[in-house]
Amino acid sequence: LFLGNxxxxxxxxxxxxxxxxxxxxxxFASEHEAFLCENGKTGQVIQIVSAVDKDDPKNGHYFxxxxxxxxxxxxxxxxxxxxxx
Numbered sequence: 223l224f225l226g227n228x229x230x231x232x233x234x235x236x237x238x239x240x241x242x243x244x245x246x247x248x249x250f251a252s253e254h255e256a257f258l259c260e261n262g263k264t265g266q267v268i269q270i271v272s273a274v275d276k277d278d279p280k281n282g283h284y285f286x287x288x289x290x291x292x293x294x295x296x297x298x299x300x301x302x303x304x305x306x307x
Contacts (some may be wrong), residue, residue: 246276248285270304 256269273285287301288294 244277246282248273248275250274269301 251272251274254269254271257266262268272286273283275283289296289299289301293299
């Protein structure tokens with residue numbers, strides 16, 4: 223619905239070039255099922271995960287992993303970035 227002055231309306235064709243289409247969501251590189259023994263030690267690595275994205279990026283992919291908001295302040299579990307692996 224246009225309520226303005228029709229004499230001041232103009233139309234111009236515009237070309238839009240899409241540079242990247244994200245048609246594939248990231249997914250884990252493999253299925254993961256972690257197990258933790260009751261005698262696990264502080265600082266012990268429980269699981270290493272990696273993700274892939276089938277979209278072909280020019281500058282590579284960057285994935286950010288985080289705990290659920292309700293788990294952020296839980297001192298029993300942390301997520302650490304594993305650089306270069």
